[in-house]
Amino acid sequence: MVFNSLTFLVFLAIVLLLYYRLGHLGQNRMLLVASYVFYGWWDWRFLSLLLFSTFFDYYCALWIEPEHNRARRKLYLAGSMVINMGFLGIFKYFNFFADSLQSLLAVLGMHASLPTLQVVLPVGISFYTFLSMSYTIDVYRGELKATRDPLNFMLYVAFFPHLVAGPIVRASFLLPQCEAPRVVKRDEVVNGVWLILMGLVKKVVIADRLAPVVDWGFSGSAPPFEGLNAWLIIYAFAFQIYGDFSGYSDIARGLSKLMGFELTVNFQAPYLVTNPSRFWQNWHISLSTWLRDYLYIPLGGNRYGLGKTYRNLMLTMLLGGLWHGAGAAYILWGLYHGLLLAGHRWWQSWTGADQPRPAQPAGSPSGWLPRLKGAVMIFLFFHITCIGWLIFRAGSLPPRLNQLLTVENYLRAMFNLGSWGSPHPLVLGLAVLGGVSFLFQWKQAAMNRFYYWPGYWQTLAVISSLAAITFLGVFEGAQFIYFQF
């Protein structure tokens, strides 16, 4: 069941109808059942995995909290991590590592036939395992009290708006909302409706319209165009993945607001930034903060000198890449962003930009020169991000195509300065869809405060969104890209 389907519309209508009629406990019970129905719609067999992971972490936290013996506490935490990572390892990474090992052995002249698993990747497994794991880690660190109510914990893990593609909401943020009675406020409902509409525009208008362009562009091991036009395919993917994933997050937040819940903001304006550090503060925020809090900082963060900072950045981003998928391209994408972050950190330390500065007056930089400089930096960094997206997209190529060769061919075509001819007609549609995508980012802050807009803007925005969904929307679109992660 996907958010942009008729089935989901019926499902949501039933859920909301029941939700507004029930008391707090009834709401939680009903939401839990609804969430399991929502998840089981894909494949009910994977519900057992979700339930096992949920119960295991619930009990691990209960064992960790009263335990004073450090070794035992660590043992319980390790148990939780082994189980969650084990699920990920079996379903997501086993075949990749088996194949890689086989290839390595072949290089060394040893021919081994390692077993591979014929399993389907459960939808959203990376999201709910990370979510569940963060709970036990927080309890272990003493930052969170273990909940005694399994119903609340089950709802926290399985709450359908975030279950399959995030945001990866921390227990300290969502669990209290499950425990206490919720108040559905009018302003939040209005904001929620707008977020759903905006999310649908991003998904069915931007992402699903561009999906065929991207699929077509990556149907061979070389781009269909040379020179500037080769960039068009990468732009298309950049807008597609933004529309797809941030659209999902918006719909998830909007749905939650209709029920009095609040989810963390997952996207700000990721393509309107000037450096990689800001990019990761704006892109998939819930994952980047998860990686920061549970990986980068425990590794030492930036506390032990530049060398170790670079190492920690590289390791964190490498694992971030691997989180997205088991494949060389995802690892390469992680390394690429690790390098960008490390390079940016080096630049900051070299120019002294990481040193504290005297307070600047509030507001955006005034004067045309700083603005122009900002615009140029945004333009440049957007293209640097696009090269990353090229590597990322290669990760989901069909098996017949060599991922690294495709990346190489694309890079050659994109930087083939001799063949920068006239733009392909695709540029018209891309300009329209990309323009809408940038508009959403440019006005990101306002997008979250729809209730406070002047009435005529509200009306105009809703009519435009409805019209765009109606005549530009793709109604037989694919699933959300991030479901596969």
Added chain:
Amino acid sequence: MNISRWMQIVSGLLAVAWLAFAGLGHALDGWLAARLGPALIRLSEGKIPDPGTFFRGRFQDGLWWLTWAWCLLLVGIGLNRWLRSRSWYGQYHWVLNSILGFAGLNLWLLAAGHTNLFWAFMWQGSSTHNLARFYFKETLLPENTKPSQAILMGSSQTRAQIEENLLNQLLGEKLWTTELHYPGSRGYDLLLTLRHLDPGRYKKVICYLSENYFFLSTYSEAFPLFFAARDWPEAFRMGSLKYTSWRPVFYAFLGQAMPLFRFRDVLAQRVLGSSITQLEQTAYNAHLESSLEKRAQEIAPSYRRDAHSQFQMRAFEEFVKECENRGLQVVICCGQLNPVLSRHLDPSLRNEMQGWLRDLQRQHPKLALCFQEDLLVQTEKDYADLTHATLECQNKFTHQLAVWLEKMDAKTNSQQAPLPQTAATHPPIY
């Protein structure tokens, strides 16, 4: 200046514009026709025979757009004023105004979709969307003053076999044909399309039929676009809903309720360009099996005699009856497919189709029937793919059809002469 003053001024301006159109329209049309007429006739390849009428029609369309938009705005303002007096208005004003605005947009499109000017804006040369092409020609039909007219209906195969412009050149004033095909049309689609068309000056409906119309079970592109509220009783009676999935029915319903939805592909193509909207089709075509022989082997099992084919035949019979009720003569060219494909099909399908068409002719004596074999037997070389003829073949076939139509008309005029010889006496071509 307050809003009432603005309303008065705009209403006044519109009234003046209509008066000017009534008084000076002819002079302006004549002036434009004198300057741009020859170019327009040349560009339209004769489809716009009277430039004066064309320009007058477009002025009228434009004025109609503005007037209708203004009327809707006035109604919207009136409703908004009435809603403001309700106690609950303040909380939900944006919801109500958005619904009103969205409904207004659809109502405006409903009216604009009946004007040729709207479809002229959707015209994109050779990459014009099929629906825009269809509506563009349909909205021009009432302006055509030729005394004897016909419409050409069917699937893309019809268009590939018969060249409308050439046919008009050949037949001249005797019969003016407007091609109104819709790709992928089957028997039932022809019925829906005919019902959609307003009666006009055309007195003949020419169809090019092949096994595709009855025995090929593929989804219909025309159904969601042409199925309307008027078709429900017929749909229940004929059981047409059994042969389509819920999605086209739902889309047809949405399309009827919201013209913005019905015209969505055309509008999307206008806004985004055909390179994006037609990319999936282009990619699909590029990945088609290059060997026609293999492609024919793959597709042949989709041609079968079953309940669906029976339904398509019943629907086509309904189409013939509907034509009769409208006083239209149906001219059927029982055509063929690429012999590469025909070789892989059950030959009894073709025999059944031919026999059934003969029976249909016996029941409906006004129906004129000719077989491919009477005109031009086509070989593998005459086809660009499995169903569509090459331009050269199209040219030849159109010439032969023109001759046949002339003969048929001559015989009809000399009254009650037997209809042209059918394939009954000819050897089968496969």
